[in-house]
Amino acid sequence: MRHPQPALSRTDLLAYGLFGMPLAMVALPVYVYVPQLYATRFGLSLTLIGIVLLLARVFDAFLDPALGLWIDRSRHADAYRRFVLGAVPLLALGFIALFHPPDLSGHAVIGWFLAALLVVYVGFSLATISHQGWGAALTQQQSQRSRLTAAREGFGLVGVVIAAALPAVAGPWGLTLAFLLLLAVAVLLLARSAPLPGRSAPVQTGWSATLLPELLHPFRNRLFRWLFAVFLVNGIAAAIPATLFLFFASDRLQLAQYAGLFLVLYFVAAAASMPLWVALAKRFGEARAWLGAMLLAVAAFVWAYGLHSGDGVAFGVICALSGIALGADLALPPALLAAVIGKAGDSGRREGVYFGAWSWATKMNLALAAGVSLPLLARLGYVPGVQDAAGAAALSVAYALVPCALKLIAAALLWRAPLHHI
Numbered sequence: 001m002r003h004p005q006p007a008l009s010r011t012d013l014l015a016y017g018l019f020g021m022p023l024a025m026v027a028l029p030v031y032v033y034v035p036q037l038y039a040t041r042f043g044l045s046l047t048l049i050g051i052v053l054l055l056a057r058v059f060d061a062f063l064d065p066a067l068g069l070w071i072d073r074s075r076h077a078d079a080y081r082r083f084v085l086g087a088v089p090l091l092a093l094g095f096i097a098l099f100h101p102p103d104l105s106g107h108a109v110i111g112w113f114l115a116a117l118l119v120v121y122v123g124f125s126l127a128t129i130s131h132q133g134w135g136a137a138l139t140q141q142q143s144q145r146s147r148l149t150a151a152r153e154g155f156g157l158v159g160v161v162i163a164a165a166l167p168a169v170a171g172p173w174g175l176t177l178a179f180l181l182l183l184a185v186a187v188l189l190l191a192r193s194a195p196l197p198g199r200s201a202p203v204q205t206g207w208s209a210t211l212l213p214e215l216l217h218p219f220r221n222r223l224f225r226w227l228f229a230v231f232l233v234n235g236i237a238a239a240i241p242a243t244l245f246l247f248f249a250s251d252r253l254q255l256a257q258y259a260g261l262f263l264v265l266y267f268v269a270a271a272a273s274m275p276l277w278v279a280l281a282k283r284f285g286e287a288r289a290w291l292g293a294m295l296l297a298v299a300a301f302v303w304a305y306g307l308h309s310g311d312g313v314a315f316g317v318i319c320a321l322s323g324i325a326l327g328a329d330l331a332l333p334p335a336l337l338a339a340v341i342g343k344a345g346d347s348g349r350r351e352g353v354y355f356g357a358w359s360w361a362t363k364m365n366l367a368l369a370a371g372v373s374l375p376l377l378a379r380l381g382y383v384p385g386v387q388d389a390a391g392a393a394a395l396s397v398a399y400a401l402v403p404c405a406l407k408l409i410a411a412a413l414l415w416r417a418p419l420h421h422i
Contacts, residue, residue, distance in 0.1 A: 008144055008195070015193035016138070017151035019084070019131055022183040024159030026095060026124055029175070030117075032263070033167070034098065035374065036246050039384060041101075042109045046374045046384065052114050054371025060121035061363035065215045068129050068356020072214075080134035081191055083126055088187055090123025092180060099172055121363075129359050133351035136338040137197035145335040146281040150274045153330035157271035164263035197348060218354045223340045226417035230410050231333055232361045234294065237406035238329060239369035241301075241399050244377075247384055248399045252392055254309040262319050269323030270330065277328045286332045286339070287419040293328030294411040298404045300325065305400035334358075339422045373398055 008016075035053070038044045071083050098116035101109070135148050159182070166175040218224045241248075245263070250256035280289040300321035307315055341347050341354050377398055382391035 012195050013151040015189050017155045019186040019190045020152040020156035021159035022186050024156035025163045025179045028160045028163040046378045050371050050374035054367045056117040057363050057367030061360045064125050064359040065356035067126055068352035069214055071352030072350050078196055080130045083130035087123045087127035090119055094119030094123055129355045132355045136341055136351045137348050145338050146278045149334040150278045150331040154271050154274045157267045160267040161264050164260050168260045218357050221344045227336055227340055230414045233406055234410035235365035237403040239365040240373050240403045243369045243373055244399045252395055255312050266319040266323040269320045270326040273324040273327030274331055277331050285420055286336045290328050290332040291414050293325045294407055297322050297325035298407050302404045305396050343422055
């Protein structure tokens with residue numbers, strides 16, 4: 001029997017949410033800096049980098065539901081904490097290996113790249129699913145759900161800003177040392193001070209007979225199917241410009257030296273918008289607030305298609321406005337998922353398998369963005385660092401128009417979804 005959780009204090013939010021900061025410091029560099037790092041240092045083609053990212057992401061994505069089920073089947077009251085602690089060494093070692101590769105050549109570069117990606121991805125998946133499941137199990141109060149997710153994602157945005165700004169100031173090793181320090185502090189605070197959720201009896205049926213039904217359990221929930229579809233399409237819309245950002249800043253805008261500043265502006269705007277989205281979610285509900293954010297994102301980002309060399313001020317405005325919309329993308333969908341889990345009667349028992357499927361969707365979005373957009377751009381004639389009108393035009397379409405079209409599809413799905421009264 002689960003006992004209702006009291007309102008979460010600011011200390012609770014800090015202890016739980018701070019771990020989002022080092023997790024985000026892993027996420028941003030992998031999504032944004034890795035393609036350029038391995039293209040410029042080792043001369044790997046965009047097609048090859050896209051294929052490696054796609055293979056690693058697909059493996060990682062299909063591992064996520066199994067990790068979630070493993071967490072759900074733990075008999076320990078502090079299962080979430082145990083799994084987070086188990087993920088930390090993988091995160092630390094994988095980060096160092098991925099961003100500080102030795103001098104290699106030929107197939108050894110590809111092997112190192114793939115192996116380091118897999119270590120990072122497994123550690124990140126285990127930590128993320130455990131952390132998000134922990135948060136979803138902490139409270140089912142509508143007034144608390146978006147508060148908790150906003151705290152976690154707000155700290156995550158601070159981590160993103162650090163990851164965006166530090167390489168230009170302190171170099172790759174400065175970023176690595178900052179990540180390791182923040183990871184140690186956040187894990188210590190999480191393990192010692194974060195509130196533990198009540199746990200109902202874990203799923204204890206046999207593995208062999210029920211593995212597939214348990215993994216597919218969330219998809220028997222109609223509300224989850226609707227939310228999952230919206231999240232998947234919206235996530236692809238966000239993943240494409242994330243993958244292409246550095247190429248767009250460098251080759252379309254000719255402002256590579258300001259790329260870090262644009263990222264900082266984007267994520268600072270997202271962090272500053274968190275209280276706004278929490279207030280709007282409290283007044284109108286998470287689904288309606290998220291729908292408004294999607295429309296704001298399209299209205300702001302579509303103008304990126306018309307930008308040309310030197311349009312830094314206009315791009316800065318676009319970054320700020322779309323960053324505000326990003327705040328809703330980060331804070332509101334996990335709060336909606338927590339509500340869906342609670343409404344299905346699965347709170348305290350199956351958060352892991354729900355967030356495993358959620359993480360699968362996130363990874364597949366990024367895999368498709370890298371594995372499809374990069375080779376497609378190469379086929380259309382875009383070559384990084386080469387000034388060519390046709391290549392630049394293809395880059396603008398892929399970076400701006402395709403994501404806006406996908407975002408409108410996601411908004412239409414959310415408008416129809418039965419998620420507005422949960």
